Amino acid sequence: MRRLQGHTAIVTGAGSGIGQGIAKRFAAEGANIVINYIAPLEGAQSTLHMVEAAGSQGLIVKADVSKPNEIERLINQAWAGFGSVNILINNAGIGFEPAFLEAKEEDFYRVIDVNLKAPFFVTQAFARKLSAEKKPGRVVNISSIHEDIVLPGHTSYCASKGGLRMLMRNLAVELAALGITVNNIAPGAIDTPMSRPLLENKPRRDTLLTQLPLNRIGTTEDVAALALFLASDEASYVTGATYYIDGGLSAYYNE
Numbered sequence: 001m002r003r004l005q006g007h008t009a010i011v012t013g014a015g016s017g018i019g020q021g022i023a024k025r026f027a028a029e030g031a032n033i034v035i036n037y038i039a040p041l042e043g044a045q046s047t048l049h050m051v052e053a054a055g056s057q058g059l060i061v062k063a064d065v066s067k068p069n070e071i072e073r074l075i076n077q078a079w080a081g082f083g084s085v086n087i088l089i090n091n092a093g094i095g096f097e098p099a100f101l102e103a104k105e106e107d108f109y110r111v112i113d114v115n116l117k118a119p120f121f122v123t124q125a126f127a128r129k130l131s132a133e134k135k136p137g138r139v140v141n142i143s144s145i146h147e148d149i150v151l152p153g154h155t156s157y158c159a160s161k162g163g164l165r166m167l168m169r170n171l172a173v174e175l176a177a178l179g180i181t182v183n184n185i186a187p188g189a190i191d192t193p194m195s196r197p198l199l200e201n202k203p204r205r206d207t208l209l210t211q212l213p214l215n216r217i218g219t220t221e222d223v224a225a226l227a228l229f230l231a232s233d234e235a236s237y238v239t240g241a242t243y244y245i246d247g248g249l250s251a252y253y254n255e
């Protein structure tokens, strides 16, 4: 039985990495997918091919989720395309930032706007629609182990993911009466374009592997399997929690 048959999911930042992996797996489980991307179009198109190859329908919507007017358009196009949507995956994120002593105001807000402001306003627009329709839903945020664990040199990133932790916990309570669950997934080291500069640096990769009890880098398939559970009917009593998926990294972390 396909676990998301009859469901529709919006996946932000679905043209690469974890978002693409989630879109592919959800489609294989029967969900229609709204494939949000900012650039490049080719990434979103390859996600669409994966969704269609899995026998589901996809809809590509270009929108910068750090901009509330583009979020409104994303949500409206998603509803226009599929009639309704019941799963939201807040996945879009950025990692790069200058060193703390060099960072400017725009560097800070670049990270905060995508990693924290976007989940706030995308979830708000999603919840408003569901509230008007009196339908339940699922929100899954792709956070990071750095919602809790210090990462020197990435203060804006850690602050954004730490904020996402409290955003998730607050909204789990606020939206419970609407039947909307809200949870975070906190990946460790997953092989994606974002982590590739680290993973392609052999000495850093080797050091990282010594800190990984399961002794391997995670895959987008690993993360998608957890997202599938949290988005499925089986997780109806799960809300307000962060689920770590890190091969034991956070349990055994040392700088």
Ligand SMILES: NC(=O)c1ccc[n+]([C@@H]2O[C@H](COP(=O)([O-])OP(=O)(O)OC[C@H]3O[C@@H](n4cnc5c(N)ncnc54)[C@H](O)[C@@H]3O)[C@@H](O)[C@H]2O)c1
Binding pocket: 012, 013, 014, 015, 016, 017, 018, 019, 036, 037, 038, 039, 040, 063, 064, 065, 066, 091, 092, 093, 094, 095, 114, 142, 143, 144, 145, 186, 187, 188, 189, 190, 191, 192, 193, 194, 195
């Ligand atoms: N790869 C890892 O090891 C790792 C670990 C912990 C958390 N994460 C989180 O996973 C999520 C996905 O990252 P990834 O590793 O797949 O890297 P990625 O760079 O492949 O994916 C991020 C996606 O977000 C998109 N995006 C960026 N800004 C956007 C915007 N304003 N509007 C719409 N889309 C936008 C990018 O175009 C990209 O497709 C991020 O939130 C990241 O913080 C990744």
